[in-house]
Amino acid sequence: MYTVKDAARITGLTEHAVRFYTDKGLVPSVQRNENNIRLFDEQSINWLHGIKCLKQSGMPIEDIKMYVDYCLEGDATIQQRCTLMMEHKEAALVKLEEAKLHVAHLEQKIALYQAILENRSPDTTNPGNWEAIQHMHCDVFYSPSESRKA
Known part of the structure; x- marks a missing residue:
């Protein structure tokens, strides 16, 4: 024992x-x-x-x-x-696909940081600077009046 x-x-x-x-x-x-x-x-x-x-x-x-x-x-x-x-395998496959999307997103972020480090792009990653760069990302940012309506 x-x-x-x-x-x-x-x-x-x-x-x-x-x-x-x-x-x-x-x-x-x-x-x-x-x-x-x-x-x-x-x-x-x-x-x-x-x-x-x-x-x-x-x-x-x-x-x-x-x-x-x-x-x-x-x-x-x-x-x-x-x-x-089989059900557990299906759930694992769903998580795998989600993980692949996370990795793809991280690869995009890393590419952006590399571009920033090489002075090919301004730093758009810092939320503290977003007010100054809203014009660059009109698809992401909303005016204060529009965000209150949501």
């Missing part, structure tokens, strides 16, 4: 994470001794490895709990587990 400290060392999780996951009911095989101290067997360690893998994929705790519950129900839930993974 392993302690929380042992389980953390074996799995590469923090002790806090091990306690958190057990408190959330994600490690069904965890036991407690007469002093209410958590004790982990090999199966508990396997659950922790599985949870770590799902968490690293970005799966929310609620979905990991659902996955654990499905696993406890046995082979009859293989389709539900597969569906859960």
Whole structure:
């Protein structure tokens, strides 16, 4: 049997994470001794490895709990587990596309800063200077009376 400290060392999780996951009911095989101290067997360690893998994929705790519950129900839930993974994959793909947009935006900003540093463009990045350059960005800035109407 392993302690929380042992389980953390074996799995590469923090002790806090091990306690958190057990408190959330994600490690069904965890036991407690007469002093209410958590004790982990090999199966508990396997659950922790599985949870770590799902968490690293970005799966929310609620979905990991659902996955654990499905696993406890046995082979009859293989389709539900597969569906859960497919849904998680779709959510991850949406986040990936959002991340690509963020990177593209950052690339544009970096190009702008490089142009500023090379004196090819005025500094339009500082909000403190925007009042003086509104004429350059009429598509972004609005007159005070128009912004109050919105």
